[in-house]
Amino acid sequence: MFGRICFSIDRRIPVSSTAEARSRAKQYDASAIEQKWQQAWEEAQLYRTPDESERPKWYAVTMYPYPSGDLHIGHWYAMVPSDAAARFKRMNGYNVLFPMGFDAFGLPAENAAIQRNIHPHSWTMANIENMRRQMRSMGTMFDWDREVITCLPDYYKWNQWLFLQFMKHDLAYQAKAPVWWCPQCQTVLANEQVIEGECERCHSEVSRRDLTQWFFRITNYAEELLDFTTIDWPDRVVTMQRNWIGRSEGARVTFRSEQDDPIEVFTTRPDTLWGATFMVLAPEHPLVEKLTTDSQREDVENYVAWARRQTEIQRTSTENDKTGVFIGAYAVNPVNDERIPIWIADYVLMGYGTGAIMAVPAHDQRDFEFAKQFDLSIRVVIKPEDEDLDAEMMTEAYPDEGVMVNSAHFDGTPTADGEAVSKVIEWLDEQERGRGEINYRFHDWLVSRQRYWGTPIPIVYCDACGTVPVPEEDLPVLLPEDAEFKPTGESPLKTHESFFNTTCPSCGAAATRETDTLDTFVDSSWYQYRYLNPHYEDGPVDPEKAAEWLPVDQYTGGIEHATMHLLYTRFFTKAMRDIGLLNIDEPFTRLYNQGIILGEDSEKMSKSRGNVVDPDELVDELGADLVRLYLMFIAPWDQGGPWNPRGIAGIDRFVRRVWSITDETADAAGDGDVDADVEQDLKKSLHKTIKVVGDDLGSFEFNTMVARLMEFINDLYQLRERGAVASPVWREALESLALMLAPSAPHLAEELWHRLGREFSIHQQAWPSYDEALTVEDTVELAVQINGKVRDRIETAIDAGEEAVVQQAMASERVQESVGDKQIRKVIYVPGRILNIVVG
RNA sequence: GCCGAAGUGGCGGAAUGGCAGACGCGUCGGUCUCAAAAACCGAUGGGCUUCGGCCCGUGUGGGUUCGACUCCCACCUUCGGCACCA
Numbered sequence: 001m002f003g004r005i006c007f008s009i010d011r012r013i014p015v016s017s018t019a020e021a022r023s024r025a026k027q028y029d030a031s032a033i034e035q036k037w038q039q040a041w042e043e044a045q046l047y048r049t050p051d052e053s054e055r056p057k058w059y060a061v062t063m064y065p066y067p068s069g070d071l072h073i074g075h076w077y078a079m080v081p082s083d084a085a086a087r088f089k090r091m092n093g094y095n096v097l098f099p100m101g102f103d104a105f106g107l108p109a110e111n112a113a114i115q116r117n118i119h120p121h122s123w124t125m126a127n128i129e130n131m132r133r134q135m136r137s138m139g140t141m142f143d144w145d146r147e148v149i150t151c152l153p154d155y156y157k158w159n160q161w162l163f164l165q166f167m168k169h170d171l172a173y174q175a176k177a178p179v180w181w182c183p184q185c186q187t188v189l190a191n192e193q194v195i196e197g198e199c200e201r202c203h204s205e206v207s208r209r210d211l212t213q214w215f216f217r218i219t220n221y222a223e224e225l226l227d228f229t230t231i232d233w234p235d236r237v238v239t240m241q242r243n244w245i246g247r248s249e250g251a252r253v254t255f256r257s258e259q260d261d262p263i264e265v266f267t268t269r270p271d272t273l274w275g276a277t278f279m280v281l282a283p284e285h286p287l288v289e290k291l292t293t294d295s296q297r298e299d300v301e302n303y304v305a306w307a308r309r310q311t312e313i314q315r316t317s318t319e320n321d322k323t324g325v326f327i328g329a330y331a332v333n334p335v336n337d338e339r340i341p342i343w344i345a346d347y348v349l350m351g352y353g354t355g356a357i358m359a360v361p362a363h364d365q366r367d368f369e370f371a372k373q374f375d376l377s378i379r380v381v382i383k384p385e386d387e388d389l390d391a392e393m394m395t396e397a398y399p400d401e402g403v404m405v406n407s408a409h410f411d412g413t414p415t416a417d418g419e420a421v422s423k424v425i426e427w428l429d430e431q432e433r434g435r436g437e438i439n440y441r442f443h444d445w446l447v448s449r450q451r452y453w454g455t456p457i458p459i460v461y462c463d464a465c466g467t468v469p470v471p472e473e474d475l476p477v478l479l480p481e482d483a484e485f486k487p488t489g490e491s492p493l494k495t496h497e498s499f500f501n502t503t504c505p506s507c508g509a510a511a512t513r514e515t516d517t518l519d520t521f522v523d524s525s526w527y528q529y530r531y532l533n534p535h536y537e538d539g540p541v542d543p544e545k546a547a548e549w550l551p552v553d554q555y556t557g558g559i560e561h562a563t564m565h566l567l568y569t570r571f572f573t574k575a576m577r578d579i580g581l582l583n584i585d586e587p588f589t590r591l592y593n594q595g596i597i598l599g600e601d602s603e604k605m606s607k608s609r610g611n612v613v614d615p616d617e618l619v620d621e622l623g624a625d626l627v628r629l630y631l632m633f634i635a636p637w638d639q640g641g642p643w644n645p646r647g648i649a650g651i652d653r654f655v656r657r658v659w660s661i662t663d664e665t666a667d668a669a670g671d672g673d674v675d676a677d678v679e680q681d682l683k684k685s686l687h688k689t690i691k692v693v694g695d696d697l698g699s700f701e702f703n704t705m706v707a708r709l710m711e712f713i714n715d716l717y718q719l720r721e722r723g724a725v726a727s728p729v730w731r732e733a734l735e736s737l738a739l740m741l742a743p744s745a746p747h748l749a750e751e752l753w754h755r756l757g758r759e760f761s762i763h764q765q766a767w768p769s770y771d772e773a774l775t776v777e778d779t780v781e782l783a784v785q786i787n788g789k790v791r792d793r794i795e796t797a798i799d800a801g802e803e804a805v806v807q808q809a810m811a812s813e814r815v816q817e818s819v820g821d822k823q824i825r826k827v828i829y830v831p832g833r834i835l836n837i838v839v840g
Numbered sequence: 841g842c843c844g845a846a847g848u849g850g851c852g853g854a855a856u857g858g859c860a861g862a863c864g865c866g867u868c869g870g871u872c873u874c875a876a877a878a879a880c881c882g883a884u885g886g887g888c889u890u891c892g893g894c895c896c897g898u899g900u901g902g903g904u905u906c907g908a909c910u911c912c913c914a915c916c917u918u919c920g921g922c923a924c925c926a
Binding site for chain 2: 235236239240243244246248250265266267268269280322345346347348349351352353354356357358359360364365366367369370439441559562563633634635636639641642644646647648649650651653654656660703704706707708709710711714717781782783784785787788789790793814825826827828830833834836837838
């Protein structure tokens with residue numbers, strides 16, 4: 001079990017060959033010890049978290065997994081350090097809630113159903129069963145009484161209920177809109193799920209479809225979502241969310257066609273309005289059809305068809321030459337009544353702003369390129385302070401600051417500090433030709449999915465009454481279990497008669513149900529609240545529990561959720577607050593993103609690459625505690641990196657050293673005379689270790705935390721040689737060692753604790769305290785530099801005065817040699833750090 | 841193209857203005873052993889050395905400072921995000 005581990009390059013097969021190795025295994029049998037304590041903890045319900053407690057609360061959540069079947073090492077990397085941090089908080093006197101659940105709706109279950117003829121429900125529940133077992137084998141302190149499984153009616157009923165509340169509060173609505181369609185997944189996707197024109201999940205190329213879908217009004221909260229002042233989140237995530245929301249300030253201005261159709265544009269540069277020499281509409285713009293003249297119709301239709309065939313990647317590539325066609329119509333510029341031609345071009349996107357722009361080629365590079373391409377006129381309306389611009393001579397647009405020119409009574413207005421922009425907006429507003437506007441890049445959240453395995457949207461369609469919400473008392477709308485799975489591309493709900501056909505809740509006439517289900521990101525938007533009361537029947541969240549526990553103090557998970565889950569859950573929290581269900585503004589006070597463990601080949605782990613590390617195998621061979629410690633030791637937690645099986649040997653050795661020194665000295669500890677210096681050194685090492693290990697655990701620096709414990713063990717071996725075992729402090733040191741290991745190696749720590757004769761359980765003990773005075777050395781080896789180069793080291797008191805230190809340094813032969821007959825120009829002395837004598 | 845993070849021995853990494861390389865892997869030497877493994881002890885950035893030491897060294901080039909892996913400027917490389925966003 002515990003012998004030498006030989007890893008070949010592509011197969012990791014442990015070899016515990018010799019008889020000696022097998023006999024040692026009897027001494028520390030990880031598997032027996034771990035199983036014993038897991039069972040004892042469970043029987044004692046050690047990790048059940050009381051709602052009522054004298055202790056201050058600490059609510060820690062790590063992102064729940066999708067029940068794909070097996071925990072992979074990435075799950076361990078996410079959960080193990082979170083668990084250690086939660087345990088550490090518990091030892092520091094907090095009432096810590098650390099729950100776990102399963103993100104159980106989603107496409108893989110449906111694919112498994114089609115491919116292997118297993119019902120999504122049974123497939124999912126069997127996977128959950130297995131993953132729960134694996135998580136237990138990890139030795140985590142999850143409170144399983146609070147488990148949440150999102151595919152059970154107990155949970156998704158409240159998705160439906162929340163959907164109905166969102167409707168009441170005008171936060172959910174149905175609209176026909178161009179939406180992204182994934183042909184592979186046979187469903188629409190939210191904007192966030194489309195990455196470079198591909199489906200986030202299957203990488204198929206997505207296309208646009210006009211469909212009637214359900215949306216959540218996340219854009220209502222755009223401004224509040226841009227405020228991160230009350231939360232302590234990584235800059236990276238904050239920046240990604242800011243970019244995603246994409247706020248820009250500017251003006252909405254109404255141009256008009258010659259037939260007087262209003263054409264709205266959004267611009268961030270209203271100060272350049274007088275330089276608009278043409279307009280460009282997106283090919284999909286609704287007015288294109290109407291405004292195109294007969295002579296241009298054929299060209300326009302060809303272009304629109306061509307643009308539609310372009311993939312999103314081709315269309316948005318900045319490398320492309322500008323393409324477009326004149327539609328034959330003209331618009332009137334509202335600021336100077338000038339007649340300007342209207343073009344369509346694919347560089348104008350229907351999905352941003354109004355889908356139409358005023359083109360100012362002199363001051364916008366894209367418009368400039370377009371004007372050059374099609375020989376359109378260019379007019380300078382912003383001039384640099386100290387030179388003139390000649391439109392004829394320009395080789396690129398001038399987007400910088402300057403002074404307004406050719407702009408009627410605004411001539412001479414400087415553009416710096418937004419002065420020109422705000423003056424023009426003010427004027428547009430007075431003249432009713434436009435108004436100031438803030439535009440956002442992101443859109444409302446599309447939540448409909450044309451899939452079976454999700455929360456049914458609680459809506460009924462009635463010929464007489466229209467779209468009717470299912471009454472709250474009729475919830476949940478149950479997902480039928482006997483649906484037929486055929487790879488038709490149609491939701492099985494459409495062909496399930498007893499689900500599909502129903503009666504109108506309003507008039508009682510025959511009616512049909514909505515067959516779309518909710519995006520699974522709806523489930524994960526509020527699961528952290530359901531943990532508090534997974535079986536509460538009067539609402540999604542018990543207000544008393546919410547007041548007790550919320551907000552979540554620490555959330556941990558992968559960076560890949562920066563703009564989806566983490567934005568949606570912030571929106572949900574604010575929406576639930578406004579509905580009166582919560583009284584917090586933000587779900588997660590602190591956020592931490594762990595890194596990714598790669599395969600041995602430094603590539604992302606995947607079955608097809610064959611570089612996957614199976615945690616079950618590792619636990620069998622090494623025990624959970626070794627895997628836990630190694631994952632923490634491998635690198636800083638936010639960094640991750642390649643899995644190197646050879647490195648485990650160091651952790652193996654460390655654990656064995658901990659084990660044997662405890663085993664060999666526990667009984668003899670404190671039963672003799674000890675040298676006072678040795679005892680003092682033991683105390684110092686102990687107190688210093690307690691301090692730095694605690695500091696590192698508190699700041700998630702798990703790799704150095706393990707290194708500190710290794711240093712401590714090395715110290716103990718040295719001190720043993722010097723007779724330290726005879727000191728009564730020795731026993732304190734062994735007990736503290738066990739306590740310091742408790743967060744990261746819970747089974748080993750528990751076993752040591754008992755072998756030291758202490759009572760069940762170490763996980764109810766407080767973190768050991770330390771004496772600050774013992775953590776600092778009173779003498780120190782001070783480096784003496786001459787002109788910045790170390791020339792000698794002298795032993796000084798930590799708080800020695802400068803004069804005495806210089807005197808001592810100058811007494812050194814080596815220092816004298818370096819100084820020679822040169823004069824001392826300057827002395828820099830940092831007590832305990834350095835003495836630098838500048839000579840010359 | 842824009843924004844951000846990172847670049848340190850053979851390898852994972854430590855040190856965030858004060859002795860670069862903690863801790864660990866690997867390697868080498870020693871103790872034990874018939875032998876090997878394990879365990880334990882020691883060495884381990886490079887070059888030179890008269891064995892006292894000396895010089896060089898944290899992606900590259902400059903700068904600030906008594907002193908820079910750390911701060912500033914420019915560049916190179918890698919990774920991540922955004923990208924015709926009006």
